[in-house]
Amino acid sequence: MTESVNLGVLMFVAYRALEQRAHKAAVEAGGNITAAQARVAARIGPDGTRLTDLAAQSQVTKQTAAHLVNELHRAGYVERVTDPEDGRARLIRLTAAAEPLVHAANAAVAKELAVWRGHLGATRMEHLQEALTMLRDITDPWA
Amino acid sequence: MTESVNLGVLMFVAYRALEQRAHKAAVEAGGNITAAQARVAARIGPDGTRLTDLAAQSQVTKQTAAHLVNELHRAGYVERVTDPEDGRARLIRLTAAAEPLVHAANAAVAKELAVWRGHLGATRMEHLQEALTMLRDITDPWA
C-alpha cells in the first residue's frame, strides 16, 4: 500500500484541504456541525435530496446517512418533506437556519480555489477540473 | 456547501475509488484490516515511520493513529522498533505478514490507474498528476 497510493494520497490531501476549510468556516459561522454531518449536508440539492441518494453520494450506508441526517435535523439544519413523486421517500432539505453556514462554507471554498488557481495558473486549473470531471464517469457509482 | 464543493466532490469521488479498491484488494487477499487501518498502513515507509508522522500524513490526531497502529499490531501487520536517532520515538514498520496485502493493494491501484489513463489519455493523466503534485505545496501541512 506504500508507494502506489501516490496519486491517491495527492487527492486525499487536496480534498481534505478543501473539506476542512469548508467545515471550519461553517463552524466559525456559528455552526454546530461535525465534519461528517457537513459532508452529507453538502450533498443536499436545492430542492431537497432523498436519503438514499445522500448515502450513495457520500459513500456511506443508508443507516449512517440516516444517523447524520437525524443529527442535522436535531440541530435544525434540515427538514424532511414527503416526496410528491414517491410515497415511500422523503426529501431532505436545508432550512433557513443552515443558510449562513452554507454561505460561509461556499465563500471559504471559493477563496481556497482562488489560491489554487493562483498557484497553478488558469490553464492547469482548468485541466485539473476537466480531468476530474472525466474521471467521474468511471469512478462515481452514483453519477 | 452545495454547489461550491464541486471540485471537492470530484476529488472525493476519485480518491475514494482508489482507496476502496486498495482496501478491497487487501481484504480479498485475506487481510483482516479496516479502511481506516489501511489508510494509516499505507503511509508507513519502507524503513518504518514514526507515529507522529503517520498521524500528520493521515490527518488524524496522534491518539487516533496510535489506536489504529495498535490494532494493526494486534493483527500482526506492524511492529515497533526503537528509533536509533531518538530514544523517545519508535519506528513503526510493516511485517512480513503485511506483504501479501501490500502487494494486492498495489496491484489493484495500478490496475485502476491504468483504467484512468485509458479513459483520460496519457497527456491528461500527466497533467492531473502534475497539478495535484503542485497543489501539495500549498495544501499538505506535512510535506
Place this chain on the structure above:
DNA sequence: TCAATTAGTACGATAATCTGACTAATATTG
C-alpha cells in the same frame, strides 16, 4: 543544569459506521 519542546501513552467520552432484520410503498408481471 533547568526550562521548554517533542514522542508517545492512558483514560474516558462521543461520533461514525456497519450488519442484520424489519415495515411500508411502489413496480412488475403473468
Place this chain on the structure above:
DNA sequence: CAATATTAGTCAGATTATCGTACTAATTGA
C-alpha cells in the same frame, strides 16, 4: 389484478474511529 419483487426508509445493537485532556519520558537549548 393479484402475487411477487424491488425500493425507501427505520430500528436495534455492536464495533470502530476520533477527539480532548492529562500524563511520562527523552531530547534540546539557553
